[in-house]
Amino acid sequence: MSDDGPQGDQPQSLLALRGVTKRFGPVQALDDVWLDINAGEVLALVGDNGAGKSTLVKVISGIYAADRAAVWFDGRPVSLGNPTAATRLGIATVYQDLALCDNLDVVENLFLGREERSPLGVVTRGLDETKMEQRSHELLSNLAVTIPSVRSEVGTLSGGQRQQVAVARSLLGEPKVVILDEPTAALGVAQTAQVLALVKRLREQGLGVLMISHNLADVFEVADRVVVLRLGKVAGVYSVRDTTQEEIVGAITGAEFGRNQGNGGPTEVPA
């Protein structure tokens, strides 16, 4: 467990956040949060409800502007002012609700909002379905995603397949960091395994993955490191190899007071 956050002013990680603070009226949602995501690493973000996970994700993906934050991407100081800025940097986010159109097929969903024009598209405004379908095949085979057909309506797919399609779509913009919000929530055992396998493949492809999860079994299966948020503060960063689920649960709930950062203290009652 690294205690007081990293020191030094030039973080070497792919995405580094320091001193992220966000307040909603009287509620201190994030308080001096720091985070490092490395390339080829799965970083799990865990915490109780209301710990600030969602707020942090929205800050990273540019939806919320933090009151105060220092951000480095690839060693350069950057700002995450809006979703487009985050996307341009190479940060892709897959939200829990997936944001897929059930009435469209897989190819249509993958390329929604970035359709390929046909060669005569300037005149005819036509789409290049062939090219999109071909690229969909490449993308999904690279990720070993199994779906009945790329022309299946997304509404006909299982939850795990839908999650995989949503992840695949986020990769079309060739991001460097992928944020997955509860990717295995509401999935069965087999489907969870599929999605976790996909997360591992993202890591093999050298992406930095930030995975928000409630499920510690999933976290321990795929994550390299775990960041615990509690009441808007970083309650600890653990290497999965050197920790146990009990220790993480302790950090989430604040049950092991000695493990606290000292700035919250034992007086705080878990929400």
Next chain:
Amino acid sequence: MSTAPAEVTAPLPDDTSADSPAQQNIFRRILQGDLASVRVIFGLIVIWAIFQIANDHFLTAINLTNLFLQITAVGLISVGVVFVLLLGEIDLSIGAVSGLCAAIVAVLNVKHGWAPIPAIAVGIIAGMIIGFVQGSLFTGFGIPSFVVTLAGLLAWQGALLWVLGDTGTINITDNSLVGLANTFYSSTVGWIVAVLVIALYAGTSIFRYVRRSTVGLGGGQDIVPIIVRIVLVTVAIIAAIAILNSNRGLPLAIIVLIAFVAGGEYVATRTAFGRHIFAVGGNAEAARRAGISVHRIRIAVFAISGTMSAIGGIFAASRLLAVNQSSGGSDLLLLAIAGPVIAGTSLFGGRGSVWSALLGALVIGSISNGMDLLALDSSVKFMVTGAVLLAAVIVDAVARRSRQAAGRV
């Protein structure tokens, strides 16, 4: 799964494993609305058979030509309605807008002596602006489209009376305006059009197939349904032209209607704009997050609806040879919305086809025409049309529920 080798690929579309269960369950797919047009064509055949048995004048060339002419105006308006329905919205102003825009054209032409083409252009632009304004009010203030266009329905009816002025009725005598609904082309022209349309359809189908094959998508199996479809389309076009030619010839109105339907279908299914309409109708939030300007799409669709209403209204006026205070009133609005719904475009948004504008208009037109032949009272006509609409909406709702039961939305 975690041990799956990376070379495991997503199945190609020529993988028949995806198709064979679907073929076995073709009945279920019809039920779920995937094959809505097959359902409607089947229904149309039944309707035609019933009326032909009841009155053997129904399937004559002269009556079928009349039928096509009767459905042109409502079919054109329905093309716009389909786009609105795909968004999951409704436009109740279409009838009033069609009457108003036809009145504008007639007044400009008859009272102010404008040439027909500028008069028509002003009428169509007026429809587009009305749609644009209604769409902007709907998106800008977040008022339900139902209410915005209901207000429009009342307001544009008032505007119609105002534009017509004291006379109340304006008779159209200009040859070009009258010609819109009353021009028939010779047999030769009919056959040339038939050949061109068939060549265009077959050409694009085959081009698409070849292109897919060369990049390795789709296998040999895909060619059979394509050829079957080309043959069916060819037979249908040749039959239609033969029937029309044996009477007065190919009407301009039908060419216009089918051109708008085919063009609308192209926009809806082959362009990014159309894809985005489906996306907004299916899941507006997902569309927004994909970077689609949901507001722009909605406003554009209402502008299309206003434009098509104007065009339909102008054809209705041309057929009636007049614009009067009841133009665009009566059941026009309801029939123009009922048609696409009967033919499988969902009221819930995100599902449908522009062809449903044509097929739906044909179904409603056939019922109306057939009952006229049987000299049935209009009370019966309305009740039967109402029953058909209700039946179609029930089928739509059942299809939707059946999709949901199958885990789809």
